[in-house]
Amino acid sequence: MRTNTYRLRISDIIFITSRQVALFVTKGLIVSGQFGDILVREKQGKALELGELLIADTAQGKMLLQVFDLVYGSQLAQQQLELLSGLKLEENVGLQFFDEAMRNYILARIKNLASITNNQCKAAKTLPQCFSEIRDVTAADVAFLSSKGNNPLFVGKLRSGSKVIDVPIYLDGSKALSHHVLIAGTTGRGKSVLMHTLLWHTLAEEYCGMLVLDPHDEYYGRNNPGLKDHPDARDKAVYYTPRSPPTGARTLKINLSHLVPAHFRGVLEWSDPQRQALYAYYQRYEQRWVESALRGEPVDGNFKEDTLGVVKRQLSQLLGVSIQGTTITCHGIFDVQAGQSTVEDIIKALEESKTVIIDTSEFSGPQEILIGSIIANEVLERRRKGIVNVKTAPVISIVLEEAPRVLGKDILERGPNVFATIAREGRKFKVGLTAITQLPSLIPRDILANMNTKIILGVELKPERQAIIESAAQDLSDDERTIASLDKGEAIITSNFLPFATPVRIPPFEETVKAFSRPARSFSGIQP
Amino acid sequence: MKFAHLADVHLGGWREPRLRELNTQSFCAAIERCITEKVDFVLIAGDLFNTSLPSMDALKIGVQKLKQLQDNNIPVYLIPGSHDFSPSGKTMIDVLESAGLAVNVARGEVVGEKLKLKFTVDKKTGCKITGLFGKKGGLEKHYYYELIKEHLEAESGPKIFMFHSPIAELKPEELAGMDAMPISLLPAGFDYYAGGHVHVVQHEKLKDYPNVVYPGPVFPNNFAELEKLECGTFVIWDNGAVRHEKINLKPVAKILIDAHNKTAGEADALLEEAVDKAQLKDAIVLVRVEGTLRQGKPHDIDFNAMQQSCLNKGAFVVLKNTSKLESKEFEEIKVSRASVEDIEEALLKEHAGQLKLMPADKEIQLAKELMRVLSAEKDEGERIADFEKRISSDVDRLLGLSRTDGS
Secondary structure, eight states: OBOSSOBOOGGGEEESSSSOEEEOOEEEEEEEEETTEEEEEEOTTOOOOTTOEEEEEOSSSEEEEEEEEEEEEESSOHHHHHHHHHHHHHSOOOOOOTTHHHHEEEEEEEEEEEEEETTEEEOOOSOOOTTOEEEEOOTTTTGGGGOOOSSEEEEEEEEETTEEEEEEEEEEHHHHHHTOEEEEOOTTSSHHHHHHHHHHHHHTOSSEEEEEEETTOOSSOSSSSSGGGSTTHHHHEEEEESSOOOTTOEEOOEEGGGOOGGGGTTTSOOOHHHHHHHHHHHHHHGGGHHHHHHHTOOOSSOOOHHHHHHHHHHHHHHHTEEEETTEEEEOSSEESSSOSSHHHHHHHHHHTTOEEEEEOTTSOHHHHHHHHHHHHHHHHHHHHTTSSOTTTSOEEEEEETTTHHHHOHHHHHTOOOHHHHHHHHGGGGTEEEEEEESOGGGSOHHHHHHOOEEEEOOOOOHHHHHHHHHTOSSOOTTOHHHHHTOOTTEEEEEETTSSSOEEEEOOOHHHHHHTOOOOOOOOTTOBO | OEEEEEOOOOBTOOSSHHHHHHHHHHHHHHHHHHHHTTOSEEEEESOSBSSSSOOHHHHHHHHHHHHHHHHTTOOEEEEOOTTTBOTTSOBHHHHHHHTTSOEEOOBEEEETTEEEEOOEEOTTTOOEEEEEOOOGGGTTHHHHHTBOOHHHHHSOSSEEEEEOSOBGGGOOGGGTTSOOBOGGGSOSOOSEEEOOSSOOOEEEEETTEEEEEEOOOSSOOSHHHHHHHOSEEEEEEETTEEEEEEEOOSOEEEEEEEOTTOBHHHHHHHHHHHHHHSOOTTOEEEEEEEEEESBSOGGGSOHHHHHHHHHHTTOSEEEEEOTTEEEGGGTTOOOOOSSHHHHHHHHHHHHTTSSOSSOHHHHHHHHHHHHHHHTOOOOTTOOHHHHHHHHHHHHHHHHTOOOSSOO
C-alpha cells in the first residue's frame, strides 16, 4: 500500500482483537547486541531519542526497551566515508549517495527494562528475537504503571524521550516517603516545580504529613501559585512565617522552654566543654535552662568563665535574644513568653497528615537547622517512645532544601544530627527525609544508599551524576548521557518501589493548579 | 469610652442545679456591675446560652437582664457562639434581636464569592463594631478566609472586632491540642478584639492587633475550669485600660489527694483527713483524687461519706474528679483525660478511619456532630412527635440526606 506521505506495510499492523485494530509505527529493527545492550537500526526518519521507550512484541507478550545511546552506522567503510566527505568539502563535488537510506543510518543502543505479560510487569530475563521490529510505546502497553494503590504519590507522567505519554506515575507514597526521597538536579532543571507538585498531590492524602523548611518561601505561594491555592489548603496546609503573615498564615514563635541541648547537635560547632555546659544548665534548671544560661546563672561543674561566656554568646546570637542585666529581650522567633504551643501544634498537624510549611527565608543557616532539629527530634522521639502508635500513624516526611547543609560529609564529621539519624533509622518509625540538592556527591555514600527513591533531574556535573548512579535502586550505569541530556521538567525515577528506572515529565505547576477547582462557600448566619 | 466585654455565659449550663443557679447569679452580678460602672455598652462575644434552644428559665433570665441594660440605656452588641447555633443554623439570638434587646453585629453581604462585613455604630460613642460568630467544629474559619478586609482595616476608629474562635498564637500550652485559627485571618488594626469561646483570661498585644482579649467565662463551665479560674470573669475597657473583673460568689476549696501507690483504704483515710482540715463553709469543694492505686479500685474509696462530711461542714456543693485515678487491678481501663469531651475526642480518634467513606478528620467531625444532635433533649412544651421530627431532620441535614417519603 502506498500513499504520498506514508508507506504502511502489513507488518505495521497488529491485530489486537477481531474488532480492534491498532496502528503501530515501526521505529527500527533489532540487528545484534547482547542483553542490556541491543543494537537497533533506526528506520529512516523516525528519529529515536535518548531515553525513548520502545516495545518489541514477543511470542510471550511484550518487551519494554529504552534507548541509552545513538551512533552512526554505514554500509561504507570509514576510509571511504572520510574520502567522500573530503570530496564534498574540498572539491565541492555535487555528491549524492545512491539509495542513501539503505547505506547510511542511525543505530540505537537499547536496553531491556522489563517484560510485560497480561499487564503484569517482570524483570526482563530474555532477549527479543533478532530482527524483531520495535515500535513506540503506548499508554495501553504500560497500563500497569498507572495503578494508584492506597497511598498514591504522583510524580509526573510517563515520558518517552521528550514525548509525554498519558500515563500518570504513582509511587506507594507511604513506603517511598518513609524510605527517603532524594531529588537531585542542577539549578533551573525543575527541582522546585517537582517539589511543588509532590506537595500539592500529598496535601489531601491521609497517609502522610509533610514538614517543609522553606528557605525561599516559595511553597505556600505568598505571591505566586502555591499550596495556598489547593482546595484543601485551609484544612490541610499550615504555614508559619516570621514576616507579616498573609491571611491564614501563622506567626512563628517558639518558646525557649521547649529547647533541649540535643536540638543544638550539628547546629553550631561546640567544643566538648561548651556542650557539657549546655547539658549542665539543662540538668540544673530544666525548662528554664536557656534563660539561665543567657543570664549567666551559676551552674555545677567547674566550667571556666570563658566557656560559659562563649555558650552565652552563641546562644544569644543563635536565638536572636539580648540580655541586659537579667532582662531578656527577644528579637526573633524564639521568645520567653509567646510560642508555648507552637511545637505541639506543628507536631499535631503533622500527625494529622497535614503539610506544615515554615518560611525560613529570614533565618540564618544555623537557625533554620535548629528549628528543623527541634521538630524532627520531637517527631522521632514521640514515635520512638511509643507516644504515637507508628502502625496507624501517617508517614512524616521532612523536606530539606540544600540537603548537604545538614547531611553533608563535612557537617556530619563534626558530629551526628537528627537528620542523619532519620536517614539511617527513621523508616522504622515512618519518619523520612525528602532531600533536595544539586550536589548529591557531598552527602555520605551510606546515607545516599539509604534514600531508596531518587528523582533525578538534569545533572550537568559528572561527579554528581556518578554519585547518583552509584547509589541508585536500579542499574543506571548506561544512563549517564541520558541524565546529562534531561531538559527542564524531565526526570528519571529510580526507586525500590518501581519496577524499573522510570522516565517522567513533571507537568508545569500552573497546569496542576488549574486542574483543581475550589468548592463554592455559603455564608449562612450572616445578617443583612 | 467605657464598655464591658463578656463571653461564654452559657446560661442554662451545669447539670448540678446549685451550680446552674450560681452560673445564673454570676451573669446577673456581671450585668449589675456593668450598670454600676456606667459602661457605654456591653459586648457579649458568643455563647450567651448553653444550647441553641435554651430552657424557659435560661431564656427568662437572659431576657430580664438584657431588658435591665436597655432600661439603663446600655446597648448590647453580641455575636452568636458555637453553642448558640442549632445544626440548622437557627439561634435564639435572632429572637432577642427581633425584640430589640441586643444587636447581632455579625452582619454583612456576599460580594461575588467573598464576604463583606458591615459596621454597627454605637450611637453614644461612635464606636464601630463588627465581628463574626463561632460555629461548631470551627466552621467559621471558612468565613474568615473569604472575608474582604480592606474596608474594615481602612475604616477610622474607634473600632471593635468580635470573634468566637481560638487563636493559634494565643493558645496557652495546656490547650495545645485544640484546633485554632491564625490571627492573620482577622482584619488588622482594630482597637479592640473581643474574643470568646476559649475559657481563658487573656489580654495579648500582637503586632497589628493591639488588644486581643479573652475575658474568661462569666462562670467556670466545668470542674477543671473551676479548679483553674475559681470564679467567673469579664472585662471592662476604660479609656484604653483593660481590666479583668472577677465575679466572686462563693469560695472554692480544692482538695487534691495523691493516691499513687496507695491502697483504696489509705486513699480514703487521706481524703478524710484532708476534708477534716479544710475550711469548707459555703464553699464549692473540688475533690480530685489521682494516681494509680496499689490495691483496690477507685469505687472502694467512699466518696459518698466524703461528700456528706463536706456538706456537714457547710460546703455549698461538692464535686469530685477521679479521671486521673487508676487501679492496678484494672490497668486495661486507661482514663487519662480530664473531661468527657476529651475522652470522646480520644476515642473518636482511635477509631477514626474505619469507614473509609471520608477523610478521618471529617469522620470525627461528623461523629461529634451526630453525638451532639442525638443527645439533644426534648424542649419544654415540645410535642414528642415534633421532637422526633426535629432530631430526625437535624440528622438528615448532617448526613446530607433528603427524604422523599414525607416521613
